Amino acid sequence: MSNARFSIIPGWVVADRRLKGRDLQVLCVLGQHTNRKHGWCRRSQVKMAAEMGCARSTVQASLDRLVKIGAVERREVVSDSGRDSAHWYRVIYDRVTPEEAFREWDRDDELTDEELGADVLEDDSDTPADQPAPPAGISAPPAGPESAPPAGPGSAPINDSSLTPPAERTERGRGRDDGESDDPTKFAKRVKALELGTANNPWPGAIASSTAWALLQFEKLTPEERRLAEERRDSYLAECKAQKVKPVALGVYLRDKKFLDVSPLAAKAQVASAKIPVAPFGPVWAGMRALALLDGPEAVDVPLDVRDRARQMFEALRRSSEARALAYLQGKGIELGADGGLIFPNDFDQAEFRRRVCESGYPRANALHLQAKDRERGVAEARFGALVELCEPVPVGSALFEQWREHHEEAGWPFVPDPGSMPVVYFPRGGPEGLHDFEMAARAALRQERSDDHAA
Known part of the structure; x- marks a missing residue:
């Protein structure tokens, strides 16, 4: 295992949505083993898998993806016996390497013969890292027809020192496997959220400080400490403001665990009073x-004489415009008889009830509709931020958008107002069929937040 204390990777790749699973971790492992002199590393996929505690096939899939998106360059190596050997990898910056350099590095490289021989010879099963290599003749999958383009200008700084002792790295590794609630692939997003904050409350000085270093400090924390760091963020900043002291940098806040100095009662009160913006048509x-x-409709008043009222409305419209009067009847599904009388459909009373429920039975939804029509941002309690991950963007006019429209009509719900030029409108994930799962997850998340607040 490398004794490097940190790993340098391209900043742009951290938020790249094409990354999946262990991709970012694989990229960091490559950066950890990168040679400080020439910027490349020669590393066995089996060894990488052993370090990460996953299958070799997982590492291979991540490397293929990283090569494809332009974050890594790979040079395949075949041994004299014809078998695939450990390959050369480079986290891409901008340097083109001459052919003869690889031959020189092969002589100088510090990898053992065992590491150079034990590479991508296994199948895609969870093969233990110390299992002997299969017979020769099984080649590694192709890396692609061409090298990936540079990720950006500037040469890659190469690490040769180290921030984390082996014991702490082992502890951090255990923390990464504790489930989706603490998914390491989302750490960068969580640190960015700590920087940006909500309701125009960014971390002071974040624009001039190192996000990568803050991310490293965040990774060192236990899952519970990460939760507290996020939960008490605003409380810490509020206490600093109250005491007229300058907050430390975000990385220092995480490294020194300043969130532990915040009063739990003050933190709960801050969370309970915090607000988040609610963008029209957003998650x-x-x-x-x-x-x-x-939640279902509220009680609505439906007059008993709905048919008489329809007749009165028709006559009133007819006095000013025959066309408007006939259009009114058509919208109600009413026909004009030969004798001038009105012929009502059999389900007219039920349809009128449903219409009134749709128009006035959902006041909270209609308030959100009015906000969207006026393109005004609203505010909500911070706990409603849990809904962001439970909703997805749906392109306006798409098949899924029309499925939502049909579901609203069948349920008697008011549909979303005209989105105008907006390309997408958010709905619960999974389409109408996923509403039950959405409701269970949303109510569980909101109930948990409320119980925490009350417990304070």
């Missing part, structure tokens, strides 16, 4: 709207 707006509809 929080969509989640709140869906929950309002799923």
Whole structure:
């Protein structure tokens, strides 16, 4: 295992949505083993898999993906016996390497013969890292017809020192495997959220400080410490403001665990009073709207003489415009008889009831609709931020968008207002069929937040 204390990778790749699973971890392992002199590393996939505690096939898939998106360059190596050997990898910056350099590096490289021989000869099963290599003749999958393009200008700085002792790396490794609730692939997003904050409350000085270093400090924390760091972020900044002291940099806040100095009661009070913006047609707006509809309609008053009222409205419109009067009847499904009387459909009373329920039975949803029509941002309690991950963007006019429209009509719900030029509108994930799962997850998340607040 490398004794490097940190790993340098391209900043742009951290938020690249094409990354999956262990991709970022594989990239960091390559950076950890990169040779400080020439910027390349020669590393066995089996050895990498052993370090990460996963299957070799997982490492191979991540490397293929990293090569494809232009984050890594790979040079395949075949041994004298014809078998695939450990390959050369480079985290891409901008340097083109001459052919003869690889031959020189092969002589100088510090890898053992065992590491050079034990590479991608296994199948795609979870093969133990110390299992002997299969017979020769099984080649590694192709890396692609051409080298990946540079990720950006500037030469790659190469690490040769180290921030984390082996014991702490082992502890951090255990923390990474504790489930999706602490998924390491989302750490960069969580640190960025700590920097940006909510409601125009960014971390002071974040724009001039190192996000990569803050991310490293975040990774060192236990899952519970990460949760507390996020939960008490605003409380820490509020206490600093109250005491008229300058907050430390975000990385220092995480490294020194400043969140532990925040009063738990103050943290709970801060969370309970925090607000988040609600953008029209966005994920929080969509989640709140869906929950309002799923709660069912409130009682509405429907007059007993709905047919008489329809007749009165028709006669009033007819006095000013025959065309408008006939259009009114058509919209109600009413026909004009030969004798001038009105012929009502059999389900007219039920249809009128459904119409009134749709128009006025969902006041919370209609308030969100009015906000969207006026293109005004609203605010909501911070706990509703849990709805963001439970909603997805749906392209306007797409098949899924029309499925949502049909579901609203069948359920008697008011549909979303005209989105205008907006390309997408958010709805609960999974389409109408996923509403039950959405409701269970959303109510569980919101109930948990409320119980935590009350417990304080």
